[in-house]
Amino acid sequence: MVEDKLNKARERVIKAISQNLNLYGISPSIGRLWGLLYFQNEPMTLDDMKLELGMSKTSMSTSVRSLTDLNMVNKVWKKGVRKDLYEVEEDWHQNFIDFFSTKWRNGVSMNIAAIEKSLHELKELLDIQDLDNEILGEINSDIEKLNKALDYYDWLNRLIDSLESHEIFEFIPKKDR
Template sequence: MDGKEQLDHVRERVIETIAKNMNLYGVTDSIGRLYGMLYFQNHPMTLDEMKEELGMSKTSMSTSIRHLLELKMVEKVWKKGTRKDLYKAEEDWYQTFTDFFTIKWRAGISMNISAMSKAITELEKIIIFEDLDEEVRSAAKTDIDKMNAALQYYEWLNQLVDSFESGKIFDFIPRDKN
């Protein structure tokens, strides 16, 4: 095996590991492989170049790039004299994690706060009925207390996400140990 083959082999092993790890976060292996491939490129690539490199359809490649753009893991770049869109991977893994984490967690937090707030409002309307069975009223009050405690947790989680977005998390856990 020559040096180029060894280099490609090492890169492929890392790309596969990246793809598997991203799968843990709900990102498909093919999107993970695309990010990994872009990460090792020393220049931005067009969709056609990516398609050729990975052997994926142009539609699949376009969908995958759009997903990576939404996660802020790749960015569109401009190059004088080139009409086609060019893309490159975000190489700052701290920033990639921060963006990925905050996007996913903000969506989850918002969805849970909304569902719990709506449920609390509905339960508060239920417990005011005079002819409501006392066991049901008690259960509804207990549920309200549990959801209020969960809402406090989501307030804390919002603060944690804020610390990632602002970079304050790195005051507590530095990016570099040097």
């Protein structure tokens, strides 16, 4: 009875975490794995995880690698254990920082590269003689819009920097429980 209630309470949180991570492009099975590891008091092997979740060892290995790449799971060593052991990064603040910093930096880099290339091409168009005034207006309008987008991406990079340096906690402190 008590164990059933404990498992039900854990499962509710694991399901919510899994659904939430799915919103950010992490598959539900990877979210379930993170939730499973979160409630473990000891590191687990891939075989242990496979038994708990009923996933193939290949799928489990891929999922663990994804979580490791996001710094949400750590590989640990334990004396006398030959198999790789994994445990969850329990600092939810750091999980947020690592996850979003990685995702946002990739998006920022991709978008800045596209904007800078387009700005270069648009500025080359301005060198063309006898441009129609309407086209000239559109080019200048696009340049202005893209420069505003670059300002946004500069801001986003500074936000990411403040997350990674933990400076953000000076403005929005963590709660200690």
